Amino acid sequence: MRQLRNRPALERAVAGVALLAGLAVAALPATVHAQAIGYDSAGAEDQSTAEPPPYKPAKSRKRGGKGIKRLEVTPYIEIDQILDAQLSPGNDVLTYTRAVAGVDAAVAGRNNGASVSVRYEHQFGWGRKAADGDAISGIARGYATVTPGLTVEAGGLATQATVDNGGSALPGGNVSTKSKTKIYSVYGGPSVATRAGDVNINANYRAGFTKVDHSNAYVAAPGSVAVDVFDKSVTQVADAEAGVAPGAVLPVGLAVAGSFYQEDISNLDQRARDMQARAMVTVPVGRTVQVVGALGYEDVEISSRDAVRDADGNPVIGSHGRYVTDKSVPRVLSYDVSGLTWDVAVMWRPSRRTSLSAHVGRRYGSTTYGGTLAYAPDDRSQLSISVYDNIGGFGGQLNRxxxxxxxxxxxxxxxxxxxxxxxxxxxxxxxCLSGALGSVRSSTFRARGVMASYSMRIGRLNAGLGMGYDRRKFIAAEGTVLAAANGVIDKNYWLAAYLSGPLGRNAGWATSAYANWLRTNDPLFGDVAGYGASASYYRLLTERLRATLAVGVDGATRDDPAIDDIWTASALAGLRYNF
Incomplete structure (x- = not known):
């Protein structure tokens, strides 16, 4: 194992970037081009219609549409009465009163666009078992044009999940905040697109911060290694590219590019770094088909430090419930791959409603595959599918x-x-974001998977379905406290769906459901599955006052017969006032 020297100056710079990222997101919701080869801009003259990267899911590039302007801001307050009944393994019935303040907003214009949904809630428990608690949940994503060719993008997520002692994270869960873990992630940065004669030039920088508010260090048996749950990380991404389109100078397009990805994880000072440079050639095969070849060089390193040890050689766990990092020892490499990379992609765009790309190549010292499909047969439905392969930590994956x-x-x-x-x-x-959860182990990993989403409007109904598979193989240095996670594979099969519609002019209904099946080869922990479904009915009492009735059921099952399944049913009656 190689050892690396400390770099305190760089670490202080990373902390400063995290602060700047938070300030950027506070102003506006980011896009990270982490570890994307960048075929979308290789020789493309019109970035608004460029092909999405081969192993990055297709995303909307409708920057404000055709001059359509829209501004909607709806602040609200809400008061709810909630009944939470445990069906298994016990039969406790808990009652809560919840006060909520939130805002839903959307803005769209020629030079900016954003969607935001944020709410703060406080629960007042009735009785000693129903504890008080508060939470912030929300999601935001948007951009703003500073000057022609210069935009700032940002995004954020605040949510809660049920995390068990094996590091498995399930969405949803019952009402009680005592059993939930809070997860926050924000990031943002500028993008530049310009030209120098026939050469298109693009550059991006993003900085992000992710925090999991959960105490860890669960020890399965005396003397065994604790499961180290992710704490926080700072992510930095930068890439630049210059190229000419096919036909501008030569019959083929030519481009050169470079990228940098780094995630600094607080747990035991882990660091994942990926630097690469590449040259690309775009060959038009027909009016709708292009073939892109890339040849480059990549250097990927993952390193960490060990925990402080006591007199008996056992790792020390601090008052915060996490391992205490031994800053006096040098870094130890757990992953070190460098050398030539190559990639061949086929891109097909028969119309503005359909785009398909698929690629095969060599990265991370092995063969890699990926692709995307974006299909919108009409203005009322769309299908998106992506296959991915990347390296990083929990924070970087959530940012992506x-x-x-x-x-x-x-x-x-x-x-x-x-x-x-x-x-x-x-x-x-x-x-969908369900693939981001699954596991919150602190160790870095190589993630491979596929995710698909389909949404549509049927008359006045809104419907959506998302599903996916995420496989994470964890990477950790031998001889450190993280070594127990090295080679562990966690798999997450997930499903999420929603359906809603109106009932006349003043009423409506909504339903949603989710399922997660988490599998692991960790011998200390078994598999777990989570399920949930909900339904609600609302009616407008006045133009701004709305009454809601809702019911829901959530459950978690494990393959260990010694652990009881957990099932909870809930009901809500509430009033909401929109300002």
Whole structure:
């Protein structure tokens, strides 16, 4: 194993970038081009119609549409009465009163666009078992044009999940905040697109911050290694590209590009870094088909430090419930791959409503595959499919999925818990985030998977379905406290759906459902599955006052017969006033 020297100056710079990212997101919701080869701009003259990257899901590029302007801001307050009944393994019935303040907003114009849904809630528990608690949940994504060719993009997510002692994270769950873990992620940065004669020049920079508010260090047995749950990380991404389109100078397009990705994870000072440079050739095969070849060089490193050890050699766990990092020891490499990379992609765009790309190549020292499909047969339906392969940590993976959201969407929330359901309602691009959860282990990993989403409007009904598979193989240095996670594989099969519609002019209904099946080869922990469904009915009492009735059921099952299944049913009656 190689050792790396400390770089305190760089670490201080990373912390400063995290602060700047937070300030950017506070002003406006970001897109990260992490580890994308960048075929979308290789020789493309019109970036608004460029092909999406081969292994990055297609996303909306409708920057303000055809001059359509829209501004909607709806602040609201809400008061709810909630009944939470445990069906298994016990039969406790808990009652809560919940006060909520939130805002839903959307803006669209020629030079900017954003969608935001944020709410704060406080629960007052009735009785000693029903604890008080508060939470912030929300999702945002948007951009603003500073000057022609210069835009700033940003995004964010605040949600809760149920995290078990094995590091498995399930969305939804019951109303109680005692059993939930809070997850926050924000990021943003500028993008530049310009020309120098026939040469198109593009550059991007993004900085992000992710935090999981959960105490960890669960020890399965005395003397065994604790499961290290992700704490926080700072992500930086930068890329630049210059190229000419086919026919501008030569019959083929030519481009050169470079990219940088780094994620600094607080747990044991982990760092994942990926630097690459490449040259690309675009060959038009027909009016709708292009073939792109890339040849480059990549250097990928993952490193960490060990935990402080006591006199008996056992790792020390601090008052915050996490391992104490030994800053006195040098970094140790757990992953070090460098050398030539290559990639061949086929891109097909028969119309503005259909685009398909598929690629095969070599990265991370092995063969890699990927692709995207975006299909919108009409203005009332859309299908998005993507296959991906990347390296990073939990924070970087969450940033990537937020980035893939379009700028125009409506949040879909569980009517009882108020939490985001894992998908947003939109007719543009990928609309689900469920694949970001699954596992919140602190170790870095290589993620491979596929995700698909389909949304449509049927008359006055809105419907959406998302599903996917995410496989994470964790990477950790031997001889450190993280070594127990090295080679562990966690798999997450997930499903999320919603359906809603009106009942006359003053009433409506909504339903949603989710399922997650989490599998692991970790011998200390078994598989777990989570399920949930909800339904609600609302009626306008006045133009601004709305009454809601809702019911929901959530459950979690494990393959360990010694652990009881957990099932909870909930009901809500509430009033909401829109300002």
């Amino acid at each position: 999925l937020i980035d893939q959201l379009p700028d125009d969407f409506e949040a879909v929330r569980d009517p009882v818990t108020g939490e985001l359901t894992g998908c947003v309602a939109t007719l543009e691009g990928n609309n």
